[in-house]
Amino acid sequence: xxxxxxxxxxxxxxxxxxxxQDSNTLSIDGEPMVTEVAAPxxxxxxxxxxxxxxxRSAETQALETDDFxxxxxxxxxxxxxxxxxxxxxxxxxxxxxxxxxEDFAGLRTQLPRVQDGELVTMENxxxxxxxxxxxxxxxxxxxxxxxAMTALIGLQSRGMPMNVTxxxxxxxxWEQGKELYYTRVGQLDMSCSNCHEDNYGVMIRAxxxxxxxxxxxxxxRLKNAKLNSIHGRFKGCMKNIxxxxxxEGGDEFKxxxxxxxxxxxxxxxxxxxxxx
Amino acid sequence: MASGVxxxxxxPKTAATGDTITIKTLISHKMESGQRKDDDGNVIPRSIxxxxxxDFNGQNVIDVTLEPAISTNPYFQFEAVVPESGEFTFTxxxxxxxxxxxxxxxxxx
Amino acid sequence: xxxxxxxxxxxSSASAAATAMGSLPAFASLTDDAIAELTGGAELGEGAITxxxxxxxxxxxxxxxxxxxxGAVAITLFADGNPVPNVATFNFGPLSASRSAxxxxxxxxxxxxxxxxxxxxxxxxxxxxxxxxxxxxxxx
Numbered sequence: 001x002x003x004x005x006x007x008x009x010x011x012x013x014x015x016x017x018x019x020x021q022d023s024n025t026l027s028i029d030g031e032p033m034v035t036e037v038a039a040p041x042x043x044x045x046x047x048x049x050x051x052x053x054x055x056r057s058a059e060t061q062a063l064e065t066d067d068f069x070x071x072x073x074x075x076x077x078x079x080x081x082x083x084x085x086x087x088x089x090x091x092x093x094x095x096x097x098x099x100x101x102e103d104f105a106g107l108r109t110q111l112p113r114v115q116d117g118e119l120v121t122m123e124n125x126x127x128x129x130x131x132x133x134x135x136x137x138x139x140x141x142x143x144x145x146x147x148a149m150t151a152l153i154g155l156q157s158r159g160m161p162m163n164v165t166x167x168x169x170x171x172x173x174w175e176q177g178k179e180l181y182y183t184r185v186g187q188l189d190m191s192c193s194n195c196h197e198d199n200y201g202v203m204i205r206a207x208x209x210x211x212x213x214x215x216x217x218x219x220x221r222l223k224n225a226k227l228n229s230i231h232g233r234f235k236g237c238m239k240n241i242x243x244x245x246x247x248e249g250g251d252e253f254k255x256x257x258x259x260x261x262x263x264x265x266x267x268x269x270x271x272x273x274x275x276x
Numbered sequence: 277m278a279s280g281v282x283x284x285x286x287x288p289k290t291a292a293t294g295d296t297i298t299i300k301t302l303i304s305h306k307m308e309s310g311q312r313k314d315d316d317g318n319v320i321p322r323s324i325x326x327x328x329x330x331d332f333n334g335q336n337v338i339d340v341t342l343e344p345a346i347s348t349n350p351y352f353q354f355e356a357v358v359p360e361s362g363e364f365t366f367t368x369x370x371x372x373x374x375x376x377x378x379x380x381x382x383x384x385x
Numbered sequence: 386x387x388x389x390x391x392x393x394x395x396x397s398s399a400s401a402a403a404t405a406m407g408s409l410p411a412f413a414s415l416t417d418d419a420i421a422e423l424t425g426g427a428e429l430g431e432g433a434i435t436x437x438x439x440x441x442x443x444x445x446x447x448x449x450x451x452x453x454x455x456g457a458v459a460i461t462l463f464a465d466g467n468p469v470p471n472v473a474t475f476n477f478g479p480l481s482a483s484r485s486a487x488x489x490x491x492x493x494x495x496x497x498x499x500x501x502x503x504x505x506x507x508x509x510x511x512x513x514x515x516x517x518x519x520x521x522x523x524x525x
Contacts, residue, residue: 056443057441057442057443058439059442059443059448059449060443068284068286068300068302069300071302071349071351071447073284073302074282074302074303074304074349075304077282077284078304205519206519207443207519222443222444222446222447223444224446225347225348225349225446225447276443276444296482296483297482311468311469331478331480335478335479335480336478336479336480336481337477337478337480337481338475338476338477338478338481338486339475339476339478340474340476340486341473341474341476342473343469343471343472343473344469344491345467345469345471345472345473345491345492346473346488346489346490346491347446347447347448347488347489347490348446348447350488350489351487351488352486352487352488353486353487353488354475354485354486354487355481355482355485356480356481356482357480357481359480
C-alpha cells in the first residue's frame, strides 16, 4: 500500500516538534508497541491494519507514551483499590482468589472467547466473579468501577499481540459479528465498514477516521475525560449514524467485539489508550 | 467531590544536592466549571480545585491559582531545586473546603 | 427623515450592526481588562517569555500548554475566547528552578491564549498564541 497522505502529513507535522517520539512509532515508558501490521488473512479489504493511535495528533499521541502523563492511570489506580476491596455476602475481594493481578497477563488478547457455549467478554468474567463468588451486585457495563477494572486487568496484557480464537465454537459468533460489521443501519444507512474500512485516514469534519480498532480499550477520551468501554463506543457510533443502538452487553455487541478484535490480530494491546 | 479524589505525583527518589528536578502531578477531579447545564436546563454549580501548592522542607516551590478553564483531572509539571535531602509536600484545595495532601521523600547526595 | 417602513428597517439594521460591531471590542477587552488589572496598566515587554501551545487542538477539553519566563515571579494565563478569560496563575517560590510550568486547559473555541509574566524587577512580559479548536467528527 502506498503511504497515505495523512501519514505523510503526520510525519511532517512531528518532524518540527521537539519530541523523541515520531508519529509512527509508539513506545510506552520505553516499551515498544506494534501499531501497524499486515492485516490478517480473513480481512479481505485491507492490506495493513493500524492502531487508532496512528490517527491522532502529536499532542494526543504524546499523552499515551508515559504512564504518568496518561490520565487513564487515575482510573487504573482506582481499579487497584477496587481489586482489594471486599464486597458482597461472601466477604471477598477480587484479590481473595486472584492474588496477583499480574496473573491476568495475556487475558485481554484472547477476549471475547467462548465458555460453556456462550461468548463472554471481560465484563462478563468480572461480573460472574462478583455475582457467583463474591455475592456482590454486578457492575454496570460502562460505569466507573467496571471500566477501572477492565483497564487494570487489560493493562497486564499491554504490549502483547491481539489474538482471539475465531474458529471452532467461536465461528458462529464471529460470523454474526462480521455480518453486523457490513450491514447498513440507521437513518444514514451506514455500516461500520463505510467509515472504518472504506474511508479510514480521511477527514470526517476536522477529525481523522481510524480503522476502528479496539486494541486500546477501555480508552480515555479527551472528549469526556473518562474511560470508555468498547460497547459504549459502539453505541456512540450507532447514534452518530442515527441508528438505534444495540444493548451494551447484548449478543450483537459481543459478537461485533469478537469480530473487531479479530480484525486487530497482531496489534499490541495498548490498554488503557488515549484518544480524542 | 470528597470521595474518589486521588492525587498522583512523580518525583525522583534521588538527586545531586542543588540539582534541578522535574515534578509531575495529577489529581482526579471533575473540575465542574459552573458553565454547564443539566438535562433540565439548570446550571450545574461550580466545583473545582482552586489552588495547588508544592513545598519542600517548608519552603515554597510553586503556588498555583486554578480557574474553571483548567481541564478535568488537573495536571501540572514544573521544576524544583533540591538543596538538601527532605520531603516534598503537595496540597490541593477544593471549592468545597476539602484539602488533599500527599508527600514524597527525596535523597540528596 | 420620514418614518416609513423602509426607513425604519434601514435604521434598525444599521443600529443592530453598530451594536454588533461595538460589542466585539468590548467582548475582547474582558481579557484586556483582566490584564490591565494585573499589571496596573504597565507596559508589556516581549521576548523574555515563551508560550508553547498546539496550533490545532484535537479536542478543546484538554489542550496542553507550557509557559516559561526565566526571572519571573509569577505567570498568569488567559484565554480570550472563554466565558471567563482567567485560566491559572503560577506563583514561583524560592525553590522553583526554571520559571516554567505545564498544564492542560479548556478552550471553548478557536482563540488566543495569552501569558503575562511578572518579572523580579516588577516589569511585565507578554506572549500569546492562537489555538484553533476543531470540531471533531465522531471522535469529537
